[in-house]
Amino acid sequence: MIGPFKAVKISEHVYWVGAIDWGIRNFHGYETSRGTTYNAYLVMADKVTLIDTVKAPFADEMLSRVASVIEPSRIDYIISNHAEMDHTGALPRVIDVVHPEKVFASVMGVKAIERHFDLDTEITPLKNEESLSLGNMNLSFIHTPMLHWPDSMVSYLAEEEILFSQDAFGMHLATTERFDDEIEREILEEEAGKYYANILLPFSQLVSRLLGGLPALNLRIKLVAPDHGPIWRSCFDRILKWYTTWAAQKPTKKAVIIYATMWNSTNLMARAISDGLTEGGVAVKIMPLDSSHRSDIATAVMNAGAVLIGSPTINNNIFPSVMDVLTYLKGLKPKNLTGAAFGSFGWSGEAVGLLNESLKSIGVDLVSDGVKANYVPDLAALEECVLLGKAVAERLKEKCG
Numbered sequence: 001m002i003g004p005f006k007a008v009k010i011s012e013h014v015y016w017v018g019a020i021d022w023g024i025r026n027f028h029g030y031e032t033s034r035g036t037t038y039n040a041y042l043v044m045a046d047k048v049t050l051i052d053t054v055k056a057p058f059a060d061e062m063l064s065r066v067a068s069v070i071e072p073s074r075i076d077y078i079i080s081n082h083a084e085m086d087h088t089g090a091l092p093r094v095i096d097v098v099h100p101e102k103v104f105a106s107v108m109g110v111k112a113i114e115r116h117f118d119l120d121t122e123i124t125p126l127k128n129e130e131s132l133s134l135g136n137m138n139l140s141f142i143h144t145p146m147l148h149w150p151d152s153m154v155s156y157l158a159e160e161e162i163l164f165s166q167d168a169f170g171m172h173l174a175t176t177e178r179f180d181d182e183i184e185r186e187i188l189e190e191e192a193g194k195y196y197a198n199i200l201l202p203f204s205q206l207v208s209r210l211l212g213g214l215p216a217l218n219l220r221i222k223l224v225a226p227d228h229g230p231i232w233r234s235c236f237d238r239i240l241k242w243y244t245t246w247a248a249q250k251p252t253k254k255a256v257i258i259y260a261t262m263w264n265s266t267n268l269m270a271r272a273i274s275d276g277l278t279e280g281g282v283a284v285k286i287m288p289l290d291s292s293h294r295s296d297i298a299t300a301v302m303n304a305g306a307v308l309i310g311s312p313t314i315n316n317n318i319f320p321s322v323m324d325v326l327t328y329l330k331g332l333k334p335k336n337l338t339g340a341a342f343g344s345f346g347w348s349g350e351a352v353g354l355l356n357e358s359l360k361s362i363g364v365d366l367v368s369d370g371v372k373a374n375y376v377p378d379l380a381a382l383e384e385c386v387l388l389g390k391a392v393a394e395r396l397k398e399k400c401g
């Protein structure tokens with residue numbers, strides 16, 4: 001618990017007491033190329049309250065930040081807005097040190113925490129829209145199931161107009177800056193978009209419903225304090241607008257070409273398709289799987305209207321790295337995509353047919369049965385690829401208007 005780490009005051013009675021994880025690059029399959037933060041917040045009310053904790057190895061860093069404000073044993077309440085281990089990993093140790101009067105979570109949160117830890121402390125369930133008196137202040141809770149887990153909820157501190165939003169409006173970004181207006185806009189949009197694509201995209205309908213219901217709650221919001229990345233104090237309207245766009249998933253005149261290649265043939269096909277798309281007025285991003293991570297591909301696909309996937313046939317099947325990205329994309333449930341498949345083959349040539357099945361299962365609107373090239377694409381095969389790109393561009397333009 002003893003350490004040099006300091007809390008950061010974010011409002012009159014609230015402090016950031018989280019941890020910065022500069023080195024993490026793999027967050028359950030998501031490449032966190034700029035690291036992350038695990039944000040926890042200390043509310044200095046009559047009942048001193050800690051909102052969320054941090055990933056287990058950072059427990060002492062968090063407790064040290066708390067100790068820079070108040071002796072940790074003086075914490076009365078702990079609120080768990082989200083039970084995933086990046087926010088509750090440190091909970092058992094914090095309970096041991098603090099011996100809080102009460103620990104609270106949503107009804108589903110209680111179940112999730114009890115499945116993860118063998119705690120002596122009972123967790124008190126909070127209902128949707130329940131309020132909790134902290135003496136001179138009040139916290140109220142809104143359940144946001146599946147944003148990001150079934151247990152997720154947000155907490156609102158009316159007296160300081162702060163919405164503690166757990167994963168929502170967060171991003172994986174390790175910085176010493178704690179507020180949105182201290183960070184370049186391009187980085188905020190890139191990392192918030194990557195976070196949305198990889199964490200929240202499958203739940204876009206719920207995001208739209210939440211955003212649509214926000215005005216009716218009549219919350220006065222000065223700060224939005226998520227569990228990852230910067231606190232929104234100046235540009236919350238900006239991320240609200242981005243979320244509205246990402247949740248709607250309207251097609252754009254952008255295409256992503258994703259492929260693996262063995263002996264350069266499928267690579268040549270990808271480049272010819274790209275030319276066809278460009279001629280058709282569609283912006284193209286080519287993402288070879290040798291050098292593109294699935295989490296960056298997910299972000300590009302979320303921002304695109306078309307996806308074209310290429311694989312050579314290997315042992316009667318799709319190339320393994322292509323299978324990986326298809327499995328990942330399927331789970332993220334992208335919507336409103338146009339697309340096509342392509343690939344080279346030597347003798348059996350199953351890959352393109354399998355890709356078509358896979359793209360259909362993701363809900364991609366296929367413009368054709370795709371293009372196959374035997375061994376090395378000749379001029380005729382490459383011209384077929386250009387035409388495939390043009391056909392996708394045409395379909396996309398019809399949809400985009």
Ligand code: FEO
Nearest residue numbers: 084086148167227
């Ligand atoms: Fe940051 Fe769903 O945990």
